[in-house]
Amino acid sequence: MMHETVNLKITPSIQALIRGSEKATYMNSVCPQDAHVWKQKTAQKVLSPGDELLHGGHRNLVVKKGGSNQVDIYWRQSDIRWPQIIKGILIEDAMSRHFDIPGRQLIDPEVPVSMTEDGLLVTHTQYTEGENRYPYNSLEIDSAIGLMGKMHGALQCISFEGESHEGNNQWIHGDFGRANVLFRPGTAEAIAVIDYENAVIGPITQDLGRFISLLLVDTKLPNGLNPYELTEELQKLFLERINLPLELYPFDRSKGQILQQRHDAIVYAAGYLLNEDYGSLNDVKNLAIDWLKQQFQLTI
Incomplete structure (x- = not known):
């Protein structure tokens, strides 16, 4: 639209x-x-x-x-x-x-x-109606990604006096995920986006990478505990949580750059993980970084 x-x-x-x-x-x-x-x-x-x-x-x-x-x-x-x-x-x-x-x-x-x-x-x-979710389940990821795509479509049309956007760059949220996405109470439907204070001009894959980085660091084991070693079970969970947004995001297929955009999003995710302090989740962060290096042959 x-x-x-x-x-x-x-x-x-x-x-x-x-x-x-x-x-x-x-x-x-x-x-x-x-x-x-x-x-x-x-x-x-x-x-x-x-x-x-x-x-x-x-x-x-x-x-x-x-x-x-x-x-x-x-x-x-x-x-x-x-x-x-x-x-x-x-x-x-x-x-x-x-x-x-x-x-x-x-x-x-x-x-x-x-x-x-x-x-x-x-x-x-x-006041904006909605509630936070943590961590996101698969249905919430699905809905949040749909809202992200809709948001990016609208952000393409935002402009400030005297600015120019080069290439595929446009306004992006800059911190899409966690408490900045609100859900309809009692449902998995993402309905609002708040806190654009980190908004920048950049590629949509940067927002997608930020979202993926948060999904990875927020990964919980089936027993609800934080992981502490890179087991096969954890690698499977990481793969599920990274594949969902990459498969669900409504990329513009007419540009023929989907594989490159997915790769770029993964690189952005790794960059966020490397450069941010997640406090008590830093152990999970480090496991996610190790997994990304192995899974996607990243030299980071």
């Missing part, structure tokens, strides 16, 4: 707000290097009775306001990726507002971020 192009822009007032955010008085009271401390102090400052903390990343605090469908996202002013984050906020709003890809829609599309009296940067959005 073809969509009309949606042209987005960062207004001068928002650019000025970003440039001036480091002068916020709140910056002087919180160590910007310590995300945990920042979240604690910010929560103490902004939470009211009835508010609910939602899942958020290390650079933001997400609060559902009590008795309403409003969600406030508070941002760390120290983040050096502000231009990218602002674009991600605008993209998520556009996906929900102009395309049938539910996400956190801005309450005021002209104001992706504002500053509170306390010097906090905040984004006001509508």
Whole structure:
């Protein structure tokens, strides 16, 4: 399905707000290097009775306001990726507002971020229905991949002033998977995509690789435990979890590049695994890297 192009822009007032955010008085009271401390102090400052903390990343605090469908996202002013984050906020709003890809829609599309009296940067959005899943089962992978393909079709039509896309590059989500995909309660149907703050211009295979990397590192044994050695059983599980998205993704077959795109997605998956810290899942990550090297003769 073809969509009309949606042209987005960062207004001068928002650019000025970003440039001036480091002068916020709140910056002087919180160590910007310590995300945990920042979240604690910010929560103490902004939470009211009835508010609910939602899942958020290390650079933001997400609060559902009590008795309403409003969600406030508070941002760390120290983040050096502000231009990218602002674009991600605008993209998520556009996906929900102009395309049938539910996400956190801005309450005021002209104001992706504002500053509170306390010097906090905040984004006001509508609440997005849906629930997280972890780890994904095969039906959830199937539905999530379908939603990813639909999302990519819409993202092809997103453009900002003065930018150009070369080759097969387009806007992609940048962190598709886990809590950024929401499911209809009680079903395996993926219905929404949130948190586009890592959105970049790149190939769709990068998103697919990110998704695969998370599927691999989240692999559980049939008994529900984390694997600790590269057994035949684990290799079979890895293969199932990597084959599903590669087979289900709606590649454009007219371009005749499906095998290359599948290979590229695997390489991106390996890159994510190599470069990210998965905490308690690092042992699984290392097993997945070893398996990818053996299975696909990767020199990484």
